[in-house]
Amino acid sequence: MNALSSLVVVLLLAGVAWVGGALALLRPVFGLAVPGLAAGIFLVGVATRVVGWARTPVPFRIPTTCGQQRSLPWIKASWIECPWTRSGVVVRMALEVLLFRSLFRNTRGAITTEPVAQGHGTPAAAPEGFPRAARLVYGEQKWLWLAALAFHWSFLVVLLRHLRFFLEPAPALVGVLAAVDGFFQVGAPVVYAADIALLAALGYLLVRRSSDPQVRYLSLFQDYFALHLLLGLVATGVLMRYYVRPDIVAIKQLTLGLVTFAPVVPAHVSPLFFVHLFLLSVLLAYFPFSKLMHMAGVFLSPTRNLANTSRMRRHVNPWNPPVKVHTYEEWEDEFRDKLEAAGLPVERE
């Protein structure tokens, strides 16, 4: 149901943009005003969320049990998985951001009646007629990690390649990236490997979400919406590049008009391009309010970006109220005469 309704919403958005792109009156709205507004919402929204997070106090370190923490010198500590130095944290963050280290650790529980493995070696065959107990077994699950990695990296490549529409003269580096991406030189326009990886990864993520009963049970409208929006964006892009070709030169004039603040809407830009641009605008405007904010959030995860120094250094909660203390010395001064009169020993004569 969630999957279907989010698909319908994305299709409706696409339909609106198609009409907007086809009507001369609405073209400036969908070609200039909407993208500009969306970019503004994106920038202000992301800044607001990040500043909000920055203002949230995190007084204590949250050690995670991914690696042995540093304790006694003869116990081997893992300086990346449970870092106590800044360099260890930097490496852990780099692994997290660039390679999704914690997703790589992802496991999946499944109920099985397979016989228990006996020690090392092969599992012992259960005797005939012997009841097999159902057990919960955690197995590795690397496909999600692989698809996530493929999606994010190919999305980055596609984004960087799009710089050729926003920079004039187009820098040589963007050309080099396009040449590497089009290494296989299949067809004209050349097929980009990243386009295929992107479609395959998004397809896998959608199929996984909608076919696995547990994941489907957990999936909300927003989860499907982000996927469908991205798929719509990628599908219109792929359609335009390989099948229903638009006038690239006119499109570059439009994008350059946006970045030079000298807006133009060339006459022969196909409605499909407006669908592409509108889905991107919706994605940008939706971004700060959605789970996609993990783009910034991953850098601000306290379980990843703080060194585990809980036992090495004293961390005082900065908003603890000042505690009124009455030291022994003060107490002794207060009752000195009584203590001395009773002949009790005192610290200070």
Add this chain to the structure above:
Amino acid sequence: MRDRHAIIAALIVFFVVLTFPIWYARAAGTTSRGPEPKLPETEKTCVMPVEYMRASHMKLLLTWRDDVVRRNVRTWIAPDGKSYKASLSGTCLRCHANKAEFCDRCHTYAGVTPYCWECHVDPASIKGSGT
């Protein structure tokens, strides 16, 4: 968090990177002027309607190539009935004789470098070098 300054600094860097095209356009003096490819003076029409050519000329070229190298068909009949020799250097570049001011101008603008010229030749470049 106590790293508030670092976070704000990173946010500013992120914004500068995101708005990079704006700074780049300022620095390079970019205008929204197109590449303005130089059209042939003697001819009036292309092999296909100009809107199609503008967007999809590379697809037509691949049809021609496949006709020649896979089906051994060297003439191509246009939708308007005219027939052309299916040839990149011999037909396209006969009318569009100035490759540098036609094909290349657009391609530089769009940031594409067709690899065709690793094998195919621009006739003008041969005449120019006197061989």
